Amino acid sequence: MKRNIISINEEKCVGCGLCVNACHQGALKLIDGKAKLISESYCDGLGMCLPKCPTGALRVIEKDVEEFDNSKRNEESKIKGKDRLACGCPSTHSKELKRNTTETDNKQSLEIQSELRQWPCQIKLVPTNAPYFKGARLLIAADCTAFANANIHSKFMKNRITLIGCPKLDSVDYSEKLTEIIKNNDIKSVDVLRMSVPCCGGIENAVKQALINSGKMIPWRVIVVSTNGDIIE
Secondary structure (H helix, E strand, O other): OEEEEEEEOOOOOOOOOHHHHHOOOOOEEEEOOEEEEOOHHHOOOOOOOHHHOOOOOEEEEEEEOOOOOOHHHHHHHHHOOOOOOOOOOHHHOOOOOOOOOHHHHHOOOOOOOOOOOOOOOEOOOOOOOOHHHOOOEEEEEEOOHHHHOOOHHHHHHOOOEEEEEOOOOOOOOHHHHHHHHHHOOOOOEEEEEEEOOHHHHHHHHHHHHHHHHHOOOOOEEEEEEOOOOOEOO
């Protein structure tokens, strides 16, 4: 059948991996330093990966290919223990999380203090020259992380300036704003806190690009939280 599908110009591809993280279907993969379409049936042809390519190596073409069907990919992911939907994006996967509340129900309820040290905290809203950036240790977090893991405040936000965002829902390039913050302030370190879902790689890549653009060698690390709330990396 004829339908839209992604085409990759390997000569233009620099292997940055931004398109791979932007693809919610898992259709793209870096192989030998180049982006590859691993199966035509995995590609929905919507072109969500196109805006992320810095070299224009990607384009949507109409081609006689097999029908879009991500079911085989989903089965492979289940076997490997990954969380995928029929649409390929686990960030929209509906599931009920089972919690053992017996122990906490039997304890006296304690009020836990927030570790948020500044306002605003959204990447889109925070001013790049705010005084609290002086000598700051940054936590740049996907906003779902604080809901997925109950210890985010005490483990990661404490004594840090926290900036949050969602690369899937916000139609902005975080790297530009983060570059200005890192470049124009005395930032001591950067922690990136992201979910394990593929689309959350956008926040990690934005920080990586901002560090490169700023020209500063700052200690940084990435922490990954599963949809069950476990710290897996």
